[in-house]
Amino acid sequence: MTTNPVALITGASRGIGRGIAQELAKVGHDLVVNFSSSADGARQTAADCVAAAKAVGKTIRAEICQGDVGKAADRERLIAFTREQFGRLDLLVNNAGITSIGRRDVLEAREDEFDALMAINLKGPYFLSQLAANWMIEQGARTPTSATVPEKPSAADVGVRAPCCGGYRPKIVIVSSISGYAVSTNRGDYCMAKAALGMMTRLYATRLADHGINVYEVCPGVIASDMTAPVKEKYDKLFADGLAPIRRWGxxxxxxxAVTALALDYLPYSTGETINVDGGFHVRRL
Ligand SMILES: NC(=O)c1ccc[n+]([C@@H]2O[C@H](COP(=O)([O-])OP(=O)(O)OC[C@H]3O[C@@H](n4cnc5c(N)ncnc54)[C@H](OP(=O)(O)O)[C@@H]3O)[C@@H](O)[C@H]2O)c1
Structure with missing residues (x-):
């Protein structure tokens, strides 16, 4: 069994998932890099992560694992793979997601496309978190007492072990979106799935608090990735016009x-919380 903390990141073959994996690698997490169809992308993520860790003097292991989070058997396999390879799980990051398939107006939305999106973007995280949480409980996650309230990680701790004096303090992160509250009438299914992830965060946060498992929603704004590449020009202009107070793409x-700050236990007394990573997009302005 590894002594590094272990993170399982869904949809880490490119984009945001790859970015999360690389940052976690730099603070010494071993990684399970999940992908759906881009095996080469996943291999690249794993290689980049090992190199990024090495560059800061850390040794980590990154293994890739194919699996469609929308399928129950694949979710089971992802957890079994993590168990076999690493024997522990400290962090589940539910990141995998797709955009609205037909990008149809709500008056023309199709049921088959709705079902396909909901399976990946909502049912997948809900039931993968259930599997992970049950394993985390089995691994001994329990209520922190005054003696086990995590201390701020010291430089020496970071990347060596989960940096808390109480021992095992696993976490679950759910990647939602500003689309969970900002309406796009041609992506109703995507918006609704992302909105539901906010409630899912609060449900799991409440249920798992007695086990010392904190649960967070990370809510990205407009982030440069394959998903947003087709709308690059539109958002270049919107950012220039002040779409968000911080005038750049995420x-x-x-x-x-942001995920790394959560993984390192910098928010030990916060759970069910939404961490906006959006350049201030969510701030109402007059
Ligand atoms: N980009 C943005 O502006 C933005 C903003 C807010 C929230 N988000 C959310 O952030 C997450 C990542 O977005 P992104 O921009 O990085 O997207 P992306 O570049 O399109 O990458 C999507 C990732 O998810 C994986 N994936 C897709 N379907 C999957 C499935 N059924 N099972 C497992 N993995 C699957 C893909 O794997 P393959 O490579 O194998 O297909 C890929 O690794 C999504 O949940 C998205 O909704 C994105």
Whole structure:
């Protein structure tokens, strides 16, 4: 069994998932890099992560694992793979997701496309989190007492072990989207799935608090990735016009750094919380 903390990241063959994996690697997490169809992309992520860790003097292992989060058998296999390869799980990052398949107006949306999106973007995270949470409980996650309240990680701790004096303090992160509250009438299914992930975060946060498992929603704004590449020009202009107070695209690294702060237990007394990684997009302005 590894002594590094272990993170399982869904949809880490490219984009935001890859950014999260790289940042976690730099603080010494072993990784399970999940993908759906891009095996080469996943291999690249794993190689990049090992190199990124090495560059800061850490040794990590990154293994790739194919699996469609929308399928029950694949979710079971992902957890079994993590168990076999590493013997522990400290962090599940539910990142995999697809955009609205037909991008149809709500008046023309199709049921088959709706079902396909919901399977990946909502049912997948809900039931993968269930599997992970049950394993985390089995591994001994329990209520922190005053003696086990995590201390701020010291430089020496970071990347060596899960940096908390109470021992095992696993976490679950759910990647939602500003589309969970900002309407796009041609992506109703995507918006609704992302909105539901907010409630899912609060459900699991409440249920798992007695086990010392914190659960967070990470809510990215507009992030440069394959998903947003087709709308690059539109958002270049919107950012220039002040779409968000911070006038630039977000990057996968921005999201990865936020997830890393959570993984390192910098928010031990916060759970069910939404961490906006959106350049301030969510701030209402007059
Ligand atoms: N980009 C944005 O602006 C933005 C903003 C807010 C939220 N988000 C959310 O952030 C997450 C990542 O987005 P992204 O921009 O990085 O997207 P992306 O570049 O399209 O990458 C999607 C990732 O998810 C994987 N994936 C897709 N379907 C899957 C399935 N059924 N099972 C397992 N993995 C699957 C893909 O694997 P393959 O490579 O194998 O297909 C890929 O690794 C998504 O949940 C998205 O909704 C994105």
């Amino acid at each position: 990057t996968p690294e921005d999201v990865g750094r």
